[in-house]
Amino acid sequence: MPSLITKLDLPFYFVMGDYDLMTSSHAAKVFFDQIEGNQKQFIAYKNSAHYPHYEEKQRFLDWMVDTFIK
Structure with a gap:
C-alpha cells in the first residue's frame, strides 16, 4: 500500500495498539509518516493490542468525542 x-x-487517523500482533504499530507508523496530508493523526494505545476500542474503551470514547463531536 x-x-x-x-x-x-x-x-x-491511524488508531493502533502497541501490543498488536496482527498489525505492527511500528510498520503502521512508518507507513503513516510517508503519507502526505493536512490533517492526520497517529494515536497509539499503550495498553492495547488489536482492539484499543475495546481494551481502552474510555480513552477511545474520549478521543472520538474530542475529535468528531466537539
Whole structure:
C-alpha cells in the first residue's frame, strides 16, 4: 500500500495498539509518516493490542468525542 497511497486530501487517523500482533504499530507508523496530508493523526494505545476500542474503551470514547463531536 505505501506505493499506492502517498497523499490524502481528507482527514485520516491511524488508531493502533502497541501490543498488536496482527498489525505492527511500528510498520503502521512508518507507513503513516510517508503519507502526505493536512490533517492526520497517529494515536497509539499503550495498553492495547488489536482492539484499543475495546481494551481502552474510555480513552477511545474520549478521543472520538474530542475529535468528531466537539
